[in-house]
Amino acid sequence: xxxxxxxxxxxxxxxxxxxxxxxSEAGDARRAIENAYKRTDAAxxxxxxxxxxxxxxxxxxxxxxxxxxxxxxxxxxxxxxFSNAKTLQTKTSIRSFILRRGKATVVAQELGQIxxxxxxxxxxxxxxxxxxxxxxxxxxxxxWLKQRTTNLRIQETFNGKSIKPVVAK
Numbered sequence: 001x002x003x004x005x006x007x008x009x010x011x012x013x014x015x016x017x018x019x020x021x022x023x024s025e026a027g028d029a030r031r032a033i034e035n036a037y038k039r040t041d042a043a044x045x046x047x048x049x050x051x052x053x054x055x056x057x058x059x060x061x062x063x064x065x066x067x068x069x070x071x072x073x074x075x076x077x078x079x080x081x082f083s084n085a086k087t088l089q090t091k092t093s094i095r096s097f098i099l100r101r102g103k104a105t106v107v108a109q110e111l112g113q114i115x116x117x118x119x120x121x122x123x124x125x126x127x128x129x130x131x132x133x134x135x136x137x138x139x140x141x142x143x144w145l146k147q148r149t150t151n152l153r154i155q156e157t158f159n160g161k162s163i164k165p166v167v168a169k
Contacts, residue, residue, distance in 0.1 A: 026099040032144045033104060033137055037092040044090045044112075047082040049075060057138065057145045064151035065165060086124070087115045095132070104137040104144065107152070129165075130155045 036055050043051035053075055060071040069077070082088070089112065096107040112129040132153040137144045154165045 026097070029099050029104050029137075029139070029144065030094065030097045033097070033106060034094060036144060037094070037108065041090045041092055044088050047088065049078050049082065052078065055144075055146055057140070057147050060146055060148065062149040062151070064149075064154070081114070085114050085116045087113070089113045102139060103147075106135045106137060108133060108135065126157075126159055128157045 040052050040055060043049075053071065056071050056074070058071065060074075062069050062074060090110055091112075092108055092110045094106055094108050098105045110129070110131045110133070112127075112131070114127040114129075116125055116127070117123070118125055131151060133149050133151045135149045136147045138147050139145075156163050156165045
């Protein structure tokens with residue numbers, strides 16, 4: 001009679017332990033990715049493309065407003081932005097997080113602010129962005145890396161006026 005009651009107890013304990021272990025694994029993954037976003041935000045302000053690119057897998061790509069760019073294209077566009085902007089600031093936060101089979105699917109929001117001097121008018125301009133995007137992250141050798149980014153929504157203002165976002169060709 002005792003052995004009959006032990007089996008369900010062990011099964012319940014094993015399932016509870018598995019859930020706790022998974023919750024811990026998911027929490028660790030989320031914290032690691034949150035830290036990656038914090039480091040990336042700081043790297044944007046420093047114009048540190050090396051750090052930003054270090055969080056992207058070699059085959060990384062981003063899809064935004066119907067266009068898909070490779071990691072090398074992202075790098076070129078980022079360096080161009082860094083050379084033209086007077087100040088850069090981003091703040092990224094996770095809105096949802098799902099860990100499944102070693103992949104983390106994250107929906108995040110990035111608020112950005114760029115000041116740049118117009119080459120034509122020589123006036124200082126302020127561009128603000130509000131983006132919602134989905135990213136897939138994978139863990140490799142103890143580091144979480146972005147595999148792909150899909151922009152879900154982007155809003156921009158130029159000197160306080162709402163503008164239609166444009167993606168470079």
